Amino acid sequence: MATEFLAEGVRRGEPGVIAAFEKSPNQLLSNKLQALVNAGHVGVIDTRSLDLSIDETLHDLIEMINRMQAKRVVIDSLSGFELALAPSLAKIFAVRCIE
Numbered sequence: 001m002a003t004e005f006l007a008e009g010v011r012r013g014e015p016g017v018i019a020a021f022e023k024s025p026n027q028l029l030s031n032k033l034q035a036l037v038n039a040g041h042v043g044v045i046d047t048r049s050l051d052l053s054i055d056e057t058l059h060d061l062i063e064m065i066n067r068m069q070a071k072r073v074v075i076d077s078l079s080g081f082e083l084a085l086a087p088s089l090a091k092i093f094a095v096r097c098i099e
Contacts, residue, residue: 014071
């Protein structure tokens with residue numbers, strides 16, 4: 001479904017970005033999506049290969065969205081995104097409990 005969403009955007013002249021929070025891009029990208037990436041119409045943020053904090057990851061994601069002027073963004077998957085947020089949220093909750 002994500003591939004079709006991004007492909008339709010490209011057909012309409014709307015670049016896209018996909019952020020992979022669970023699978024590596026090799027596992028995630030179908031031939032069709034890989035062709036869109038290779039053509040420069042879709043950007044990929046591979047959060048699994050980067051040893052970045054969630055803040056750094058989101059910064060890179062926003063930077064790519066702005067650079068590509070992306071109109072469509074896919075987060076794969078929301079549960080993976082939530083897990084990436086978990087350590088940051090745990091720190092926030094711990095600080096609030098101490099206060």
